[in-house]
Amino acid sequence: MAEPLELKKTLNLPKTDFPMKAGLPQNEPKQLEAWHGGNIYERILEARKGKPLFVLHDGPPYPTGEIHLGTGLNKILKDLVVKTKSMAGHYAPYVPGWDCHGLPIETQVEKELGGKGKVPPAEFRKLCRQFALRYVEQHKKDFKRLGIFGRWNDPYLTMSHEYEATIAAAFLDFMEKGYVYRGRKPVYWCIYDSTALAEAEVEYEDHTSPSIWVKFGVVSGGQGDAARIASDVSAVIWTTTPWTIPHNRALAFHPDFEYAVVETEKGALLLASERVAALQADCSIKEARVRARFKGRDFEGMKFQHPFVPIQVPGILADYVTLDQGSGIVHTAPGHGADDFYSGQKYGLEIYAPIDDKGVYLEGLPEYQGKDVFTANPIIVKLLGDRGALLGHHQYKHSYPHCWRCHNPLIFRATEQWFIKMDQAAHGRKKTLRQEALEEVHQVKWFPAWGEDRMYEMIEKRPDWCVSRQRFWGVPIIVFYCEGCGTRLEDFKALRHVVKWFEKEGADAWYQHTAEELLP
Numbered sequence: 001m002a003e004p005l006e007l008k009k010t011l012n013l014p015k016t017d018f019p020m021k022a023g024l025p026q027n028e029p030k031q032l033e034a035w036h037g038g039n040i041y042e043r044i045l046e047a048r049k050g051k052p053l054f055v056l057h058d059g060p061p062y063p064t065g066e067i068h069l070g071t072g073l074n075k076i077l078k079d080l081v082v083k084t085k086s087m088a089g090h091y092a093p094y095v096p097g098w099d100c101h102g103l104p105i106e107t108q109v110e111k112e113l114g115g116k117g118k119v120p121p122a123e124f125r126k127l128c129r130q131f132a133l134r135y136v137e138q139h140k141k142d143f144k145r146l147g148i149f150g151r152w153n154d155p156y157l158t159m160s161h162e163y164e165a166t167i168a169a170a171f172l173d174f175m176e177k178g179y180v181y182r183g184r185k186p187v188y189w190c191i192y193d194s195t196a197l198a199e200a201e202v203e204y205e206d207h208t209s210p211s212i213w214v215k216f217g218v219v220s221g222g223q224g225d226a227a228r229i230a231s232d233v234s235a236v237i238w239t240t241t242p243w244t245i246p247h248n249r250a251l252a253f254h255p256d257f258e259y260a261v262v263e264t265e266k267g268a269l270l271l272a273s274e275r276v277a278a279l280q281a282d283c284s285i286k287e288a289r290v291r292a293r294f295k296g297r298d299f300e301g302m303k304f305q306h307p308f309v310p311i312q313v314p315g316i317l318a319d320y321v322t323l324d325q326g327s328g329i330v331h332t333a334p335g336h337g338a339d340d341f342y343s344g345q346k347y348g349l350e351i352y353a354p355i356d357d358k359g360v361y362l363e364g365l366p367e368y369q370g371k372d373v374f375t376a377n378p379i380i381v382k383l384l385g386d387r388g389a390l391l392g393h394h395q396y397k398h399s400y401p402h403c404w405r406c407h408n409p410l411i412f413r414a415t416e417q418w419f420i421k422m423d424q425a426a427h428g429r430k431k432t433l434r435q436e437a438l439e440e441v442h443q444v445k446w447f448p449a450w451g452e453d454r455m456y457e458m459i460e461k462r463p464d465w466c467v468s469r470q471r472f473w474g475v476p477i478i479v480f481y482c483e484g485c486g487t488r489l490e491d492f493k494a495l496r497h498v499v500k501w502f503e504k505e506g507a508d509a510w511y512q513h514t515a516e517e518l519l520p
Helices: 024-037 040-047 069-088 103-113 121-145 161-176 222-228 244-248 273-283 338-347 373-386 433-441 449-463 492-503
Strands: 180-190 195-197 202-220 233-239 250-253 258-264 267-272 291-293 303-305 314-317 328-332 388-405 411-420
Touching: 024 040, 024 121, 069 121, 103 121, 161 180, 161 373, 161 492, 180 338, 195 222, 202 244, 202 267, 202 373, 222 291, 233 244, 233 328, 244 373, 258 273, 267 273, 267 328, 273 388, 273 411, 314 492, 328 338, 373 388, 433 449
Parallel strands: 233 267, 250 314
Antiparallel strands: 180 195, 180 411, 202 233, 202 303, 202 388, 250 328, 258 267, 258 291, 303 314
16 A cells, blocks of 8 residues: 655745744844844944935824824834835934823823822922823833834933923013913813813814704894884894803894894794794794895894893894804804904903803803803703793704813813914014915925815914913913012013023923022
């Protein structure tokens, strides 16, 4: 009987010195030692000295925990670009960095402490620094294990003394040139983290809000034929923020839109002619017979009765009123919206926003005073219904601004903040900061090309930049006031003396020394 054929011997397989098993637990440390112990990165840079320079500016991660898939992918893709350029003959140093300040780290430290305000600011900053350093070191180890080459022994950290001093000096430059001002205006506000946010920190997510149609009774006034509108007529507004109704200070009409008074089973109602059908559909109104028609400009100066606050609010004119949603009459609360605020300034309206950092009403009717704004939404809807001012109420799903960090819905709240002027030229300059920034957009080569349009549009529409935050872990705004008269110190030579303290001790110096010590 013939011996069985060994099929393995008939296979023409390639031969390799690679082991059949990877043995990563044993071999990975050896490979890392070969890369880093052998100074491969430094030797590559030395070999490329004098060659064309290529620098990839690393958008830094937050050192708030272990790296995840997204963090790793980000670094690997950047490493591929840098190594490709190096292999193509460029001098391509890579300097990794970490964004060590701000809300994400504060939030993690507060969790470890078991809440906010547990320790003094100086001690809190120390804990934030320790927390950030802990994860910077962990990130370094993990990125090295991924085979990423870079200047790991000398990264850039936004919490370094040099970096903090540079930020402070740059801010003083902006202030000296006239770009910086302090003002009270509505900004995005997170009631969960108790801080203002800039536009770039806002993310839009789907959110379900209460959608309400509300009546404001006509009292008197108006222009032309509108002055003779009967007192049984009510203007109709639509909003998805019932909590702002207590702070209403005007009703905004578009000067060129046609408005109609319509007879319905729910009373005589005033709204834009093109929005009557939407009102009927949303509020289950069967019939709407037109009694009279007017132009929006006729309602400037007319007085309307607030549904439950004992005040009368004026009719005002605004070009931002649209016909794509609502009634064509915009509920205006100058303390809770950008357009509302500017209309308020134009017409001298009260910038009213008695809400604290947690979104709690500091004053108002007993039904909602002491409650936060989102808790108050259904309470105010019920209050409107009890007063006979609620025409319709539905749940409305829409894109709504959320905090980029905690992912909770934001509010607009008028507070005192520091801003960078976008539309005013600095001392001795002809162009505004916005104009100069927009010109620079076109000087950059964009990949992909649509990035240019996106950046241009973002800068073009950005309001004045809110740069202040209600936090401890960051670079403080260097401002001093006279205790006697409240005048702000504008001696920039003296203010720059604080920068020298930051160079020696970091921004912690602001919390560890008196004004007398910090100033010359």
